[in-house]
Amino acid sequence: MNNNDIFKKLRVALMLRDDxxxxxxxxxxxxxxxxxIGNFFxxxxxxxxxxxxxxxxxNFLNGLVIHLRGTKENPKNPSDVIAVHxxxxxxxxxxxxxxTAPKKEFKAGDFKKSAASKPKFKDKKPTKKIEIxxxxxxxxxxxKKD
Numbered sequence: 001m002n003n004n005d006i007f008k009k010l011r012v013a014l015m016l017r018d019d020x021x022x023x024x025x026x027x028x029x030x031x032x033x034x035x036x037i038g039n040f041f042x043x044x045x046x047x048x049x050x051x052x053x054x055x056x057x058x059n060f061l062n063g064l065v066i067h068l069r070g071t072k073e074n075p076k077n078p079s080d081v082i083a084v085h086x087x088x089x090x091x092x093x094x095x096x097x098x099x100t101a102p103k104k105e106f107k108a109g110d111f112k113k114s115a116a117s118k119p120k121f122k123d124k125k126p127t128k129k130i131e132i133x134x135x136x137x138x139x140x141x142x143x144k145k146d
Contacts, residue, residue, distance in 0.1 A: 003052035007040055007060065014064075015085045027066045030059040 018034040070076035088107040
């Protein structure tokens with residue numbers, strides 16, 4: 001297990017977003033952009049993947065302690081901080097508009113029968129089937145001059 005895996009697991013367990021991770025790193029005076037933080041969470045075969053170094057993980061863990069517990073002068077309850085993260089992580093509910101258009105009721109005679117609903121049992125002569133290859137036009141990006 002490498003530093004990236006540890007970082008990913010902490011992010012998921014604590015329900016942290018990239019901007020929250022950025023704020024946690026600022027608590028210990030370690031500045032990183034959201035883009036750089038996002039590169040740690042990419043898959044290893046992605047071209048912008050970055051290996052998470054020991055210094056980044058160490059500063060994140062030190063900032064996480066301050067974020068959850070607070071400082072000596074201003075202590076916090078870690079469960080309260082995690083509860084706030086859970087509230088922020090929940091999807092927001094959309095309010096239904098109070099004014100809605102009345103629903104129209106349909107009757108059996110409102111719809112007309114389409115041509116597709118009529119059975120087609122006429123005797124037709126078999127037509128010559130054209131293969132799909134004959135229908136294809138190859139232009140290859142060039143305009144032909146006549």
